[in-house]
Amino acid sequence: MAQAQATPARATRAQATRPRNASRRAELVGVASRLFRERGYHGVGMRAIAEAADIQAASLYHHFASKEELLLESIYVVDRDLVVDQLPILEGEGTYRERLERLVRGHVGHIGANRDAWWVAGRELRALSREKLDEVQVYRRRYQHALGDFLAAGTEAGEFACDDPRLSALAVLDMINGPNEWWEPDGRLAIDELAARYAALALRLVGGDAPPRQARKRRSSAR
Numbered sequence: 001m002a003q004a005q006a007t008p009a010r011a012t013r014a015q016a017t018r019p020r021n022a023s024r025r026a027e028l029v030g031v032a033s034r035l036f037r038e039r040g041y042h043g044v045g046m047r048a049i050a051e052a053a054d055i056q057a058a059s060l061y062h063h064f065a066s067k068e069e070l071l072l073e074s075i076y077v078v079d080r081d082l083v084v085d086q087l088p089i090l091e092g093e094g095t096y097r098e099r100l101e102r103l104v105r106g107h108v109g110h111i112g113a114n115r116d117a118w119w120v121a122g123r124e125l126r127a128l129s130r131e132k133l134d135e136v137q138v139y140r141r142r143y144q145h146a147l148g149d150f151l152a153a154g155t156e157a158g159e160f161a162c163d164d165p166r167l168s169a170l171a172v173l174d175m176i177n178g179p180n181e182w183w184e185p186d187g188r189l190a191i192d193e194l195a196a197r198y199a200a201l202a203l204r205l206v207g208g209d210a211p212p213r214q215a216r217k218r219r220s221s222a223r
Contacts, residue, residue: 025063028053029077032070033116041071041120041127071124072132077117079139082110087146096154097208103147104199107176111183112191118180144169151206161207172202 031053035044046067050060064070089103111118125133148169154160162168176198183194203209 021063025073028060028063029070029073030116032067033074033077033120036071036074036124037116037119041067041124046070068128068132071120071127072136074117075121075125075128075136076139077114078110078121079136079143082107083139083143085110087143090146090150096150096157096159097203100150100154100202100206100208101199104172104176104202105195108179108195108198109191111177111179112185112194115180115183115185122177122180144173147172154206154208159208161210168206171205175201175205 028049032044032049035049035052044067046060047057049067049070050057053060064073086103086106089099089106092099092102094102125136128136148166151160151162151168151172152165155162155165160168179191179194179198183189183191185191189197200209
């Protein structure tokens with residue numbers, strides 16, 4: 001009988017531990033991302049990451065089996081999280097233009113909130129094994145293709161004017177990834193204002209700044 005009572009208690013403790021472990025892993029990934037940005041992936045060892053996180057190296061290995069796993073998780077802060085957090089916007093409520101605006105704002109805001117991880121994702125991909133690199137590319141292609149499909153649907157609905165939605169998706173992504181290269185928190189524009197301006201630019205790029213009927217006329221006259 002005592003055994004049967006202990007099982008739910010153990011399950012409850014395990015459930016309580018999982019969020020703490022996830023939070024701790026996220027903290028460690030943040031520390032690793034910062035060090036990778038400051039010193040480069042090959043200039044940092046697991047011991048240095050553990051010291052910066054104020055834990056023993058053995059404790060770090062309890063959470064991550066290798067430095068490459070930490071690198072992969074740093075990159076996933078960008079590529080996996082964008083797919084999980086941003087793509088649902090494209091299938092959500094609102095007009096196509098409203099949804100694109102929300103996507104761009106969220107994307108640029110994500111850069112501002114995760115600058116170290118974005119730096120790592122942009123510059124340390126080559127340090128991944130081929131297998132891990134392929135995993136990252138799956139997320140990148142999914143994001144790109146979903147945006148292309150969305151722009152195609154928005155064009156059919158008359159809200160955008162994309163002659164080549166796939167190319168337009170690449171152009172939008174190239175633009176909204178740009179702040180990763182130059183934006184600084186103490187610069188001229190706060191990240192929210194920058195995100196709003198980029199949203200307006202993205203709408204203009206895909207012909208979403210014109211009334212729906214006018215967008216349809218512009219598309220047909222260009223043929």
